[in-house]
Amino acid sequence: MKKVGLTGGIGSGKSTVARMLGDAGFAVVDADQIARDIMEPGSPVLGEVAAEFGADLIGADGALNRGELARRAFATTEDTKRLNAITHPAIRAESERRFAAAEEAGEQAVIYDMPLLVDLGLNQDMDLTVVVDVDKDERIRRLVAKRGLDEADARARMAQQIDDEARLAAADVVIDNNGPLDALDVQVAALVEKIKG
DSSP states (O other), X not given: OEEEEEEEOTTSSHHHHHHHHHHTTOEEEEHHHHHHHTTSXXXXXXXXXXXXXXXXXXXXXXXXXXXXXXXXXXXXXXHHHHXXXXXXXXXXXXXXXXXXXXXXXXXXXXXXXXXXXXXXXXXXXXXXXXXXXXXXXXXXXXXXXXXXXXXXXXXXXXXXXXXXXXXXXXOSEEEEOSSOHHHHHXXXXXXXXXXXX
8 A cells, every 4th residue: 555645834735635635536644633633522632732731721611722722832842842742642643543444445545644744754654755835925825814823823833844945855746736726636636647556
């Protein structure tokens, strides 16, 4: 089974590409979804995060205030490292479990939708590394317009990720998502053929 790492900076449209690859019939392991799953009310990881960043992050319903955690965890590089030390081992373990399930199900390829693929060196474990690339200013515009982040928050989150040049240097395939959706369709169709080949 081929492992295809899919990554890109925040706001690059990586999730759109992952959805298109899923629609093309590939299994997708979504690290962001796993990150949400491991922080469900009552989970051990959520307890560790609350102990590290403040019990007030947990609401009366037991759910995490994700916005407030982001403000605290992305404030400095040290804070981000503290969060990552708690969450990354759990995300990695669940990702590996899902890869094994996909292989057992006879999947030809699995797409690993992972924002920090290159940051963490996980691209070394992939058969193919795909980077979705978008100009920084356009990414900020999208994060503000589509995700409702304020510009300072968007820039703070981007600053905690590896720089675009380092991410692009690790790419086997670059998807340029600066243009319209039909330009993306053509590139993803070519990628599908490459993965199948």
